[in-house]
Amino acid sequence: xxxxxxxxxxxxxxxxxxxxxxxxxxxxxxxxxxxxxxxxxxxxxxxxxxxxxxxxxxxxxxxxxxxxxxxxxxxxxxxxxxxxxxxxxxxxxxxxxxxxxxxxxxxxxxxxxxxxxxxxxxxxxxxxxxxxxxxxxxxxxxxxxxxxxxxxxxxxxxxxxxxxxxxxxxxxxxxxxxxxxxxxxxxxxxxxxxxxxxxxxxxxxxxxxxxxxxxxxxxxxxxxxxxxxxxxxxxxxxxxxxxxxxxxxxxxxxxxxxxxxxxxxxxxxxxxxxxxxx
Amino acid sequence: xxxxxxxxxxxxxxxxxxxxxxxxxxxxxxxxxxxxxxxxxxxxxxxxxxxxxxxxxxxxxxxxxxxxxxxxxxxxxxxxxxxxxxxxxxxxxxxxxxxxxxxxxxxxxxxxxxxxxxxxxxxxxxxxxxxxxxxxxxxxxxxxxxxxxxxxxxxxxxxxxxxxxxxxxxxxxxxxxxxxxxxxxxxxxxxxxxxxxxxxxxxxxxxxxxxxxxxxxxxxxxxxxxxxxxxxxxxxxxxxxxxxxxxxxxxxxxxxxxxxxxxxxxxxxxxxxxx
Numbered sequence: 297x298x299x300x301x302x303x304x305x306x307x308x309x310x311x312x313x314x315x316x317x318x319x320x321x322x323x324x325x326x327x328x329x330x331x332x333x334x335x336x337x338x339x340x341x342x343x344x345x346x347x348x349x350x351x352x353x354x355x356x357x358x359x360x361x362x363x364x365x366x367x368x369x370x371x372x373x374x375x376x377x378x379x380x381x382x383x384x385x386x387x388x389x390x391x392x393x394x395x396x397x398x399x400x401x402x403x404x405x406x407x408x409x410x411x412x413x414x415x416x417x418x419x420x421x422x423x424x425x426x427x428x429x430x431x432x433x434x435x436x437x438x439x440x441x442x443x444x445x446x447x448x449x450x451x452x453x454x455x456x457x458x459x460x461x462x463x464x465x466x467x468x469x470x471x472x473x474x475x476x477x478x479x480x481x482x483x484x485x486x487x488x489x490x491x492x493x494x495x496x497x498x499x500x501x502x503x504x505x506x507x508x509x510x511x512x513x514x515x516x517x518x519x520x521x522x523x524x525x526x527x528x529x530x531x532x533x534x535x536x537x538x539x540x541x542x543x544x545x546x547x548x549x550x551x552x553x554x555x556x557x558x559x560x561x562x563x564x565x566x567x568x569x570x571x572x573x574x
Numbered sequence: 575x576x577x578x579x580x581x582x583x584x585x586x587x588x589x590x591x592x593x594x595x596x597x598x599x600x601x602x603x604x605x606x607x608x609x610x611x612x613x614x615x616x617x618x619x620x621x622x623x624x625x626x627x628x629x630x631x632x633x634x635x636x637x638x639x640x641x642x643x644x645x646x647x648x649x650x651x652x653x654x655x656x657x658x659x660x661x662x663x664x665x666x667x668x669x670x671x672x673x674x675x676x677x678x679x680x681x682x683x684x685x686x687x688x689x690x691x692x693x694x695x696x697x698x699x700x701x702x703x704x705x706x707x708x709x710x711x712x713x714x715x716x717x718x719x720x721x722x723x724x725x726x727x728x729x730x731x732x733x734x735x736x737x738x739x740x741x742x743x744x745x746x747x748x749x750x751x752x753x754x755x756x757x758x759x760x761x762x763x764x765x766x767x768x769x770x771x772x773x774x775x776x777x778x779x780x781x782x783x784x785x786x787x788x789x790x791x792x793x794x795x796x797x798x799x800x801x802x803x804x805x806x807x808x809x810x811x812x813x814x815x816x817x818x819x820x821x822x823x824x825x826x827x828x829x830x831x832x833x834x835x836x837x838x839x840x841x842x843x844x845x846x847x848x849x
Contacts, residue, residue, distance in 0.1 A: 297667070298663040298664060298666060298667040298671075298752070298753075298756065299663065299664045299667045299668065299679065301660045301663070301664075302660050302661070302663070302664035302683070302723060302727060303664075303679065305660065305716075305719060305720050305723055306682075306683055306686045306720070306723060306724060308720075309694075309698065309701075309716070309717070309720035310686040310689055310694060310720055310721075310723075310724070311682075311685075311686055311689070313694035313697040313698045313701065314689055314693060314694055314697075316697035316700075316701075317693065317694055317696055317697040320696065320697055320700075371589065371592075374585040374589060377585075379583075379585045379586045379589060380583065380586045381586065381589075381590070384593070385589055385593055387835060388593045388596050388597060389592070389593065389596055390835070390838075390839065391596065391597075391831060392596060393842075394777055394781075394827055394830075394831050394838060395781070395824060395827060396780070396781030396782075396783065396799050396823065396824075396827070397781070397783065398781070398783050398799040398802050398803055398823070399781075399799075399802070399820055399823055399824045399827075402802060402803075402806065402816070402820045403599045403600065403602075403603050403820060404599065405806070406602070406603065406606065406813065406816075406817065407599055407602065412618070413602065413618050413619060416618065416619075445595075445596070449596075450842055453839045453842055453843055454842065454843055456843075457843035502688075502690070505690070506690040506691070506692055509692075509783070509784045510781075510783045510784070510799075513783065513784075513787075513803060514803055514806065527692070528690075528692040528784075531692050531695065531696070532692075532695075532784065532787075532788075535695065535696050535699065535788075536787065536788060541696045541699075541700065544696045545696045545697070548692060548693045548694070548695070548696055549693070551690075551692055551693055552689070552690075552693045555688070555690065555693075559688075
């Protein structure tokens, strides 16, 4: 059978570990390895200030999501409307999306260092210096901003593919009716691109929850004062550094739960929004 | 109003600024990599005095980046080859042949798409340790194949679903077995999709750090990205050499991007237009 190798790998190394992991999260670490301990790991997990910070940061990500979607959406609109140089922009904006978070993180660590170039420029203007990666109140937002810098090109390309399916006559009609730019976006572009927007919202959220590890690892290592922890980083620390696989499994299960909730909530919200438009 | 000239120019200014912000960090890093330590400490922005590759050579030879680079090339090449082979077999079977239970199977594979690596990494690491695959090249390759296979199958299935059924029928009448049809007809027909999916997978594997970090604990098995992270600690007082290491890891991606930008974008958008 042609599908047999694929099924074997996916079931064996993707789906079965999920079951194992959930099961594992109810057993103990260290001396209690393999012993069923009920919900002990979850109690420890939710009492851990670092994991609480990670959850708070997930909340912040959800709040920042509209910005992360609106930026590429607006840029794609401009490119679609053929601002001067639109061909070049597409290629330039997409480029950081193919770079590894490690590379991006390394570059921005240089740029954002306390004695680095950005503070140098701001100092010249009489501002700062700001401890971009060392201030617990600032660092997480800086990392998210870098993540958006690195990934908005991906969403931009998806938006442009959506625009390719847009009915040009609707735009022409809006123009004839004298609609403003904001009106055109609200009444023509957003409803027509509902599916694309839905796709970008879901993939951007998944990206924020599961592909910021490289940036965190390189830029902040979860600090300062644990302020930039996300669940994925917490899982790595517990598993890779502190050798507490059962606790890490509990965090994994919690992350999976968060993703399910966020995913379902987004679909429900978008459905309702779509229903109002119709 | 959209499309009028003044409105276009108003948007053009911030967009040009953003394009600069997109390119500048890489230009800055390249410039730093060309400087001597002394030059860097004195002035970070000024263009490097000479176009010197000393730091790149140093990073490549004495820091071990050449070893990391080779590790990455081997692992990425094997992973992509396996992904394309297994993925195209499954994609052809699910997209074109269709058999009892094939749509249920496809749904199961889609479900795997939504299980992120972070959720399964703990049990996976344990399984890999139990089977002796941890810290080996085949182990890392297998982890990458498992990670990116659902996505690969998803794209290739939707591609093969667009191939006319008559082609398969005609080939079967000519006396080809199913495997013959796959090998002689479907593989060549799928070339554009395979190229697009292959490039994307190569980027995913090349850029990954979490899986490599988990699967390859020993220093001589480091992939390039893990190597770059270790470089940071070692060369915190020699930024130009660190920047040179970053450059070594970024240049292959830059080259691939310049030549295959269209294929990469096609792969990224294919998922958004289906379904």
